[in-house]
Each structure stands twice: as structure tokens, then as C-alpha cells.
Amino acid sequence: MHELPITESILKIVLKHAQANDVRKVKTIHLRIGRLSDLQDEWIQRYFDYLSKGTVAERARIEIERTPIVMRCNACTASYEWEVSKMGDVVCPACGGKSSTLLSGREYTIKEMEAE
């Protein structure tokens, strides 16, 4: 639901880097977004197409790499992946521990872009 302001931020950062690098045309933008985020990839592209009209980033393709939710068990220190979509409890598969620390899954970064 919050894809519009997120996309505005993406465009702003992309245009800043485009200007600094004398870019004529942005081709592809690579994002890294953690699976804990509920962003809908399709809406990011749609909003981007709309917002970027008339800029050097017009028609750029957005590629989203989803980083997994990785937890570390506080009991045995094993790391494991947790999938939100399965709606399962957060339990360490190695020892059954029910207390874990989040290692990754909250990424929200523009990694790089391809441009002419």
C-alpha cells in the first residue's frame, strides 16, 4: 500500500546518481528488499513508470532481489531461514529453540543501476 512514497524515494535517489554520473538513460535499477517487507513488485514498476516520465529514468526496468529472512537461534546459534508465507512458528530447526535473533530480511536498498 505504501509503494508510491517508496517509489518516489527510489526515483529521487536514482536521478541524483544519474546526474552525478552524467547519465543519458537509466536502463535497469537493482533493488535489494528483504522478505519482511510487504512491497508489491508490480506496483513499484507501475508507479515508477508513471513518476519517471520525462526524466532520464523513463522506461527503466526495476529488478528486485528479495533477501531471505534469516534468524539465528539464541540457544544453539544455528542460522535458519523463515518464510512469512508459510505462517509457521519461528522455531529453530536444529534444536527446537523458540528464541531467535533476526539477522537479515529488512533490507531496503538501491544496489546499483545500469545506464548509458
Added chain:
Amino acid sequence: MESIRLIEVKEEILSDNNKTAGEIRERLRAAKTMLVNLMSSPGSGKTSFILRTIEGLGGSLRLGVIEADIDSVVDAEKVAARGIPAVQLRTGGFCHLDATMVTQGIDALDISGLDLVIIENVGNLVCPAEFDTGAHRNVMILSVPEGDDKPLKYPLMFSICDLLVVNKIDYLSLSDFNMELLRQRVLALNPRIKILEVSCKTGAGIEGWVDWLNKEAAGFKV
């Protein structure tokens, strides 16, 4: 045809918002005012909870409220009727508050002399979790009728909060809500979170919340 270049960006998408949020935290810290961001789904009892908070504090902390709603001023009017300074931010369709909107709320509220400002965020368990509001503490309300499986569905929200208030415990006997299971699920995602059980209807547990507020706000006076 020109060759394609790879430009390294490595920038946080929300860096502007995070910067503004950091400025809010510093500004309020300097003013000795604690900012609390209150989040929940619609209908979990946020406004009733704030009204109970006003009663419970009984003037022990000078409180101000920033209300966010998609398009109404009803909540702020209820709070202002209790003599508490309140500002209503109409988000105009936005599903969350960001740090810039909170700055506007703080400017409109006049925080001088306030010990505590509570932001009543837009009722939504998804978007508000993604945007740092500049609050010093994040608090979430989950009401019993919503179910004990919510941490599995909205893990981000549960993972960013300092305190979880389980409201409407007067409904417990009418539902299959499993409090122990909820605690396990929440603590698995966020071992440092504190969990309080309250009922805004009966007033049960409000004292524990008020104690927490008083204790946390005292840290801002030094």
C-alpha cells in the same frame, strides 16, 4: 550505440525519511520530551487506549497527542475534549505517517513543556512498520478479537516494537485466543519486547502501562 555502465548506488531507499526521523528524535530529546509511536490495526482500540492513558496519567506527565487519520478529525476532538493538546494530521489517503508529516504535527502542537507526545498512527499493521516516525519508542496494540496468529502474518510490525499492548482481554473468555502462544510467537521474533495485557473497557492493566510510560519518560528528564 553507447555502452552500458554499471553505477554503484548502495543507498538506503528510505534514507531521507530516516534522516528526518533522526532529527526529530534529537530535537525532542533536547526538549526533554519522549515521543511514542502507537500502531495497530483499525478497531483495536487506539483512541480508547489514549483516553484511558489520559485518565491513568492523571497529570503525572504533561501529554500531547498527534492523531493521524486518512480523512477525519474525530479522534483529535475526543482527545482535545479532555483538555489535552491534540493535532490531527489528515494523511489524505496515505496508509502511514512518515517523518515529514510527524515534523508538521510537532510544529503544530507546540511541544514546549510537554513530557510526552503520543502519535496515533494510521490503523494498519503493514505500512507504518516500514517508516521511522522519529519516535523514541514504538508501541503496538493487538486486540484479542484479531487473533493470536498476527505475529506470523505481520512479523515486521512485531519485530520493531518495544512494547506490545494486548487489548480487550475482557474478550478472552469468549474466544480461543491463546495468550501463551501469542507470547511465544512475539518473543520468537523480538526477544526484547515487553508485553502488557489490558482492557480499555474495564481499565484492567492500564496501571502497568502508565507505570511503563512514567518510567520511560523519566529517562528523558536527565
